[in-house]
Amino acid sequence: MPNEHVRLDAERLELLYSQLGEDSADDVLCRAMEEMAIRIKQSEKLYQAGSVRELRKTVHSLIAIADQIGLQTLARVSGDVVICIDREDWISLGATFSRLTRSSDQSLTAIWDLQDVTI
Numbered sequence: 001m002p003n004e005h006v007r008l009d010a011e012r013l014e015l016l017y018s019q020l021g022e023d024s025a026d027d028v029l030c031r032a033m034e035e036m037a038i039r040i041k042q043s044e045k046l047y048q049a050g051s052v053r054e055l056r057k058t059v060h061s062l063i064a065i066a067d068q069i070g071l072q073t074l075a076r077v078s079g080d081v082v083i084c085i086d087r088e089d090w091i092s093l094g095a096t097f098s099r100l101t102r103s104s105d106q107s108l109t110a111i112w113d114l115q116d117v118t119i
Contacts, residue, residue: 005073006106012070032069033111036062040104047097056085059100066107074100074107 017025039058046055059081066075077100084093 006103006110007072008107008110009070009072012068016069029069029111032065033108036065036074036104037108039065040101043097044101052085052093056082059085062104069111071107071111074103077103 013025013029016028019025020028039062043055043058043062046052046058059078062078063075063082066072066078077096080096081093081100084090084096
């Protein structure tokens, strides 16, 4: 099974914490993770149903959320999925969407692991 190496922008997280303070930044981070988990699950259902317009909208929304909390790989792969849909490249969409689900799992795990580390 393929494994994704996720990139986490630590500077983005440090900036978030320095701008908002620890409590507010923790709140933003938790809400972002929750929203991403919901949208990823929703995108899996949409992909299975073949609802590409709704899939595009849902995945596109992941880009901003992932970027906000420094999940560079997830933001980039989400953008790649949107490109595949825009080009109507269904074969590439299958492969890229699979990469998105792997990246999202590992990205969320990376954020959870950071909660044990002081930023």
